[in-house]
Amino acid sequence: MLEIGLIIRALMRNKIGALLIALQIALTMTIIVNAVFMITERQQQMQRESGIDEVNTFYLTNTVFEQDYNLQAAMNRDLDIIRQTSGVVDAIQINAIPLSGGGWSMGLQTDPGNDKDSIGTAVYMVDQHALNAMGLELIAGKNFTPEEIQWRETSQTTWPANTIITKAMAQSLFPDDWQSALGKTVYISQTQPIRITGILKNLQAPWNGWSGVERSMLVPFHMESKGSRYFVRTEPGMRDKVMPQIEKLLAESDKGRIIRRVTTMEETRKRSYQRHNATNKILMTVIVTLTLITAFGIVGLAIFSINRRTKQIGTRRALGATQWQIMRYFMVENLLISTVGILIGCAGAIGLNMWLVDTFALTPINFDLILMGVVILFIVGQLAVLYPARRAALISPATATRTV
Amino acid sequence: MFSYYLKIAWISIKKHWGLSLLMVTAIGLGIGTAMTTVTVNYLMSANPIPHKSESLFYVRVDSWDVNDPFDDGKNPPDQLTYTDATNLMKAKKAFRQNVQSQAYGVIEPDGEDILPFMVSARANSSDFFSMFDVPFIYGGTWSHDADDNKEMVIVLNREINERVFGGENSVGKTIRLDGNLFKVVGVIDTWQPKPKYYDISTGAFEESEEVFVPFNLIAEQKIRRSGNTNCWKPSGDGFEAFLASECVWTQFWVELRSEQEKQEYLNFLNAYVNEQKRFGRFQRPLDNRLDSVMQWLENQEVVADDAQMMMAMSFMFLAVCLLNTIGLLLAKFLGKAPEIGLRQALGASKATLFAQYMVESACIGIAGGVLGLILAQFGLSAIESLYGDYMKGLASLDVTMVIAAFVLSLLSAIIAGLYPTWRACNIQPAQQLKSQ
Numbered sequence: 001m002l003e004i005g006l007i008i009r010a011l012m013r014n015k016i017g018a019l020l021i022a023l024q025i026a027l028t029m030t031i032i033v034n035a036v037f038m039i040t041e042r043q044q045q046m047q048r049e050s051g052i053d054e055v056n057t058f059y060l061t062n063t064v065f066e067q068d069y070n071l072q073a074a075m076n077r078d079l080d081i082i083r084q085t086s087g088v089v090d091a092i093q094i095n096a097i098p099l100s101g102g103g104w105s106m107g108l109q110t111d112p113g114n115d116k117d118s119i120g121t122a123v124y125m126v127d128q129h130a131l132n133a134m135g136l137e138l139i140a141g142k143n144f145t146p147e148e149i150q151w152r153e154t155s156q157t158t159w160p161a162n163t164i165i166t167k168a169m170a171q172s173l174f175p176d177d178w179q180s181a182l183g184k185t186v187y188i189s190q191t192q193p194i195r196i197t198g199i200l201k202n203l204q205a206p207w208n209g210w211s212g213v214e215r216s217m218l219v220p221f222h223m224e225s226k227g228s229r230y231f232v233r234t235e236p237g238m239r240d241k242v243m244p245q246i247e248k249l250l251a252e253s254d255k256g257r258i259i260r261r262v263t264t265m266e267e268t269r270k271r272s273y274q275r276h277n278a279t280n281k282i283l284m285t286v287i288v289t290l291t292l293i294t295a296f297g298i299v300g301l302a303i304f305s306i307n308r309r310t311k312q313i314g315t316r317r318a319l320g321a322t323q324w325q326i327m328r329y330f331m332v333e334n335l336l337i338s339t340v341g342i343l344i345g346c347a348g349a350i351g352l353n354m355w356l357v358d359t360f361a362l363t364p365i366n367f368d369l370i371l372m373g374v375v376i377l378f379i380v381g382q383l384a385v386l387y388p389a390r391r392a393a394l395i396s397p398a399t400a401t402r403t404v
Numbered sequence: 405m406f407s408y409y410l411k412i413a414w415i416s417i418k419k420h421w422g423l424s425l426l427m428v429t430a431i432g433l434g435i436g437t438a439m440t441t442v443t444v445n446y447l448m449s450a451n452p453i454p455h456k457s458e459s460l461f462y463v464r465v466d467s468w469d470v471n472d473p474f475d476d477g478k479n480p481p482d483q484l485t486y487t488d489a490t491n492l493m494k495a496k497k498a499f500r501q502n503v504q505s506q507a508y509g510v511i512e513p514d515g516e517d518i519l520p521f522m523v524s525a526r527a528n529s530s531d532f533f534s535m536f537d538v539p540f541i542y543g544g545t546w547s548h549d550a551d552d553n554k555e556m557v558i559v560l561n562r563e564i565n566e567r568v569f570g571g572e573n574s575v576g577k578t579i580r581l582d583g584n585l586f587k588v589v590g591v592i593d594t595w596q597p598k599p600k601y602y603d604i605s606t607g608a609f610e611e612s613e614e615v616f617v618p619f620n621l622i623a624e625q626k627i628r629r630s631g632n633t634n635c636w637k638p639s640g641d642g643f644e645a646f647l648a649s650e651c652v653w654t655q656f657w658v659e660l661r662s663e664q665e666k667q668e669y670l671n672f673l674n675a676y677v678n679e680q681k682r683f684g685r686f687q688r689p690l691d692n693r694l695d696s697v698m699q700w701l702e703n704q705e706v707v708a709d710d711a712q713m714m715m716a717m718s719f720m721f722l723a724v725c726l727l728n729t730i731g732l733l734l735a736k737f738l739g740k741a742p743e744i745g746l747r748q749a750l751g752a753s754k755a756t757l758f759a760q761y762m763v764e765s766a767c768i769g770i771a772g773g774v775l776g777l778i779l780a781q782f783g784l785s786a787i788e789s790l791y792g793d794y795m796k797g798l799a800s801l802d803v804t805m806v807i808a809a810f811v812l813s814l815l816s817a818i819i820a821g822l823y824p825t826w827r828a829c830n831i832q833p834a835q836q837l838k839s840q
Contacts, residue, residue, distance in 0.1 A: 016823070020731035027724045031717055038713075063522055065510030067583040114637075115471045155646045157638055189638045226628070258510055258522055271792075278790035279710050286437070290721060293430055297728040300426050304735035352720075360709045 007333050014305075021301060022341035025377055028294045029345025033373040034352050035283040037365050042276045048213070050098050051166070051202035053135025054265040056089070057233045058243055059097055064226040066256030071224045072151060074254065081249055082230060087238035088246075090133035094231045095125040095223060096206050098216075099265075099272040103206030108165075108194075108217070110173055112187040119172045120212050121165070122205030125152065125221035133233045134203070139167065140182050141198030144220040152221040159188050160220050164198035168214035194219075208272050239264065291376075295384040302330060302388035306395075313392055314399030323393035330389035331382060338381040342374050349373060406763070413764035416740075423736055424768060427729050431772025431820075434725030435813045436779025441715040443784060443805050444795070448608075448707040452597040453537065456659075457697035460535060461666065463492065463656040464695070465677055469636040470687035479703070480691050481634065483605060483652040486623075488680075493529065493619075497672045498658035499665065500535050503619050504528035504603065505654050506631035509582040511615075513568045523564060523581075526603075526613040527622050527629065533559070533592075535659050536602050541565075543575035543590035550589075551618050556626065558586035559616040565591045584626050586617065599706050601697050603655055605632045608706040609795075619654075623647060650685075658694070670694055722816065729768070729820040737761060737828035744828055745836025754829045761825040762818065769817020773810050777801070780809065 011018045062078065064071065075093055082091040096103030104125075107118030128144040130136065141164065150160055165173075170181035181196050188194045203216045234242045243262055251259045270277075306313070313326060353365040417424040451457050465488060466473075466480035474481045484492075489503040507525040532538070533545040542565075546557040558579060565574055578585045599608040621627045625643065631653060639649030660666045673692040680686045695703055737744075744757060781801060788795050801809075 016827075017731060017734055020727050020734070024724050024727040024731070027720055027727070031720050031724070035717065063510060065512065065520060065582050114469070153641070155643050156641050157645075158641065191638070258520055260522060274790075274792050275710065278787070278792075279714075281790055282714065282787070286717060286721060289433055289437075290724060293433060293725060293728055296426055297430070297731060300423055300732050301735055304423075304732075304739060308739060356713065360713060 003329060004332065004336070007329065007336060011333065011336065017301060017305070018337050018340075021298060022337050022344065024294050024297055025338055025341025025381065026344035026348055028290050029342055029373050029377050030348030030352050031290055032287045032376070033345075033349040033369055034356065034365070035287050036372070037353070037369050038362070039280050039283050040369075041363065042280050045208070046273050046276055048204070049202055050204040050265075050269070051134075051136055051200065052098060052204075052265060053233060054269060056236055056239050057134065057231065058239060058262065058264040059094070059229050059231045060247065060250070060262040061227070061229050061260050062250070062257055063260065064257040069226075069256050071226065072222075074257075075222060075228070077253070078230065078250060081253060082232055082246055085242060085246055085249065087234050087242045089233040089235055090129050091230055091232040092126050092129045092133040093222060094130075094229050095221075095225075096122070097229060097231070097265075097268060098122075098204045098206055099208055099268050100206050101208075101272065105205070106188055106217075107190075108169070108173060108186045108188055109190070110184075110186055112191045112193070114190045116187075116190075118187075118190070119169070120215065121169050122207075122216040124203070124216060124218050125223055126218050127220060127222060130218055133231055135233060136203055137201040138164070138198055139201045140179060141196070143198065144218075148220040149222055150220065152223050154223075154225055157189065159192050159194055161193075161195060162197040162220065163188075163194050164200060164218040165196055166200045166203050166214060166216045168202065168212075169217060170196070170199050172212075172215060291380055295380050298334065298381060298384035299388060302334070302385050303391070306330070306388055306392045309392075310395055310399055313395045314397055314402075317395060317397035318400040326393045326395070327389040330385055330392055334381050334385040335378070338378055342377055345373065345377065346370055405759075409760045409763040410767070412760060413767050416736075416764055417767065420736060423732055427732050427768050428771045428775060430725040430728045430732075431769060431813060431816060432775025432779055434722035435773055435776025435809060435816065436783055437718040438715075438722045438812065439776060439780035439801075439805065439809045440783030440787065441711065441718040442808070443780065443801060444711050444787065445707060445715050446805065447598065447800075448711055449701070450598065451698060452599055452601045453697060456537070459659055459661055460697050461658050461660055461669075461694040462697075462700040463658060463673070464693040465673060465686070466688045466691040467650060467652070467686055468688060472636065473688060474636075477688075480693055481652045482704070483632065483634065484654050484656050485650055485652050486647045486654055489654040489656050491676065492656055492673075495672070495676070498669055499661055500531040500659035502529045502532045502535055502657045503654055504532060504657075505619065505622060505629050506603065506606065506613070507617070507622065507627045507629045509615075509627055511564070511568065512580040512583075514580075518567070521567075523614040524611075525581075525615045525617060525627060527617055527619045527627055529619055531659070532602075532616070533590075535657060536597075538595055539593040541591045541593050542573045543588070546589045546618060551620060554618065554620045554624055554626075556584060556586045556621070557589045557618065559590040559592060560588060561592050561612070561614050562594055564614045581615070581617075582626075582628065592616075599701060601701060602657065603631075604701070604704055604706060605655065608701070608704070629653070660694075666694060726816055726820050729817070730823060733765060733768075733821055733824040734827065737824045738831075740828065741831050742836050744831045745833040748831075748833040749837055757829045758825055761828055762821055765817050765821025765825065766814060769814050769820075770810070772817060773813025776813055777806060777809050780805075 079091055082088055104123040105120050106123050107120055109116045109118040127149045128146055131138055131143055148162060167178060170178040173186060174181045182199060185193045185195045202214060205213050205216050207213060247259055247262050349370055356362045357364055464480040467485055467488060468474035468481050493501060493503045505527050507527045509523060509525055510520050511523050512520045530545050530548050530551050541562065550557050565571060568579060574588045574591060577588050579588060596612050600610050600612060617627050622629050633651055633653040635651035637650040639645045658669060660669055670692065674690060677686050677690060677692060784800065
């Protein structure tokens with residue numbers, strides 16, 4: 001296209017105006033590429049499966065305050081009440097809830113000793129009903145047997161003989177072959193042996209921001225504790241009906257304790273990722289408004305420059321330029337300005353990402369996203385200039401003959 | 405003269421109303437976003453106790469595993485062991501000192517009409533209330549003797565006093581907590597420092613506790629402790645063994661009134677750790693820290709990463725809006741070249757023209773600022789509803805922020821107007837008049 005030289009020469013006469021638009025495009029690109037990147041990162045985190053049948057499960061907290069209280073008998077009676085309620089699939093006592101933010105962690109290591117590296121894992125104290133009550137999938141080994149379940153006292157520091165771990169935990173312990181983990185003895189609390197008797201497909205830890213969120217272990221414990229939780233799974237569609245029933249049954253069966261925080265797993269997931277969701281919505285709003293502002297800026301400036309050049313456009317039309325040629329002039333002009341802006345924007349996007357990586361330990365950006373930014377901003381620029389260019393094309397050749 | 409400039413500015417703004425609207429919207433959006441994120445950051449990093457934040461110090465000592473240092477050796481553990489906290493407490497080397505932990509329990513009010521309910525509790529020392537300026541409605545703190553003698557005393561907050569005693573002066577009455585009778589010695593007024601600097605171990609913007617009891621009652625098992633517990637060395641079974649273990653779960657604050665007192669306390673800490681080393685504890689190199697309130701909040705990175713990232717982005721957003729405004733103003737002012745030429749020919753000085761176009765820019769800036777404030781208000785309530793409890797009470801504009809918004813918008817508009825105005829003033833009148 002021969003007119004590119006011409007357009008550049010015309011642009012050089014109003015460098016500042018063109019530069020302003022280019023800078024605006026560059027900054028917009030810098031921001032939206034990084035914002036989209038941050039959104040996709042969060043979305044990937046939110047899509048990880050907890051391993052639990054989240055739709056049909058809920059839990060509640062049981063806080064005992066009576067002085068002389070038979071904790072063991074009470075737990076057995078409570079679980080009987082819950083399991084016998086119609087609509088309930090299964091129920092367990094548990095020490096912590098996945099994704100809830102609060103729980104226990106321990107380290108497992110393949111060699112004993114306090115100078116060996118250990119791998120952190122979430123600890124869930126449960127009985128043989130856990131797989132059924134949480135809807136977990138066992139991919140190797142076997143479930144706990146009733147005989148394995150021990151009573152754990154508060155502040156007890158010894159651990160049972162067996163454990164079931166997640167596949168992610170097995171992979172971390174035995175990076176070469178996770179399947180070899182089954183039957184192996186590893187060490188908990190630096191020196192206590194514990195044997196891996198089962199492997200779960202997945203079960204998330206209570207902390208969604210932890211890099212080891214996929215690493216969990218089940219240990220066969222009932223807890224003799226004044227503060228514990230019951231986790232309940234219901235038949236599909238029965239959860240909302242069963243929840244208040246169980247709360248009432250438990251509260252009325254025993255006045256020496258308080259039943260509180262009856263919460264569904266769905267609610268827990270929502271809470272857990274509330275900040276992720278909020279940040280994503282805000283970033284989305286930023287992307288949309290910013291793109292609109294830039295687009296309107298382009299429209300405003302183009303209309304102005306066309307108004308100022310009405311006479312010249314008329315003259316070109318009178319000398320034989322077609323409407324399409326006039327339109328093309330402004331579209332190519334925008335293309336040139338956008339190119340400069342987008343080139344600066346690419347550098348800016350990478351620069352901002354490098355700063356984010358440095359300051360907030362984010363991961364480096366994906367180059368596909370930068371490419372996407374390039375395409376989107378070219379399209380936005382062209383769409384924005386379309387209306388002013390169309391207006392320019394409609395300027396009548398007769399304008400040339402008139403004085404202003 | 406000024407009112408004349410205003411009049412001309414108004415005519416010009418009206419004439420190009422579409423363009424003016426675009427500029428006001430751009431500045432408004434930019435200011436609105438910037439103010440929203442600045443407010444959140446400002447409130448997150450606020451000094452919760454300005455008049456004495458420099459004399460309150462959080463104590464840390466490095467009791468951690470020599471084979472696997474805490475935080476890769478960059479920081480000592482963020483809490484103390486029970487052993488160290490009680491030793492430091494007994495030494496009483498600071499002007500005031502407070503050992504504390506989170507706790508909880510169930511209150512059983514007298515009478516059948518109120519059901520037992522759960523309360524969040526703090527187990528702390530007598531000095532807690534004077535160190536952190538906790539306001540009392542009735543009574544006051546318990547005595548140092550009550551700490552030492554493990555007396556069953558309790559301080560309630562306003563809501564619990566309302567709920568159990570109907571809001572009357574309950575000092576001297578008893579209340580049943582986890583089956584034990586406690587004597588009420590004080591009732592505090594609503595007290596919610598933001599950030600909750602005195603204990604950020606489970607979140608910096610949580611609600612303050614509902615009842616307060618002497619720390620030593622934890623060891624007596626008269627109150628149940630909660631909060632963060634972090635252990636590196638296995639301990640024996642049972643509660644006694646847990647108390648004697650290397651697990652960290654207590655927080656320790658001291659009040660020191662001068663640089664000299666601080667130095668003396670640090671010397672004391674070093675001497676204490678060196679003495680403990682003789683028992684085979686503290687195998688890591690000496691790393692004792694005294695952080696003032698603001699140093700501590702900064703060390704613990706109380707301002708969320710998200711909030712900082714958002715602020716950085718929103719300032720870039722504002723920059724885009726300003727570039728937009730500069731471009732549009734430039735186009736607008738240059739479009740007026742003939743008018744400017746005419747006025748210059750009629751005797752208007754450059755200074756006059758400059759003043760007039762700056763007034764026009766400032767008008768757009770102020771309008772943008774007003775719009776920005778309205779948008780910031782919306783932005784903050786949106787943030788509050790999106791983030792829920794986490795941002796509760798953190799999202800409100802105060803006078804400082806309103807003034808800041810106006811200054812920012814005016815400044816932005818003037819900066820945006822500067823170059824276009826300068827260009828407009830340098831238009832050659834002769835050329836403009838000729839072309840007409």
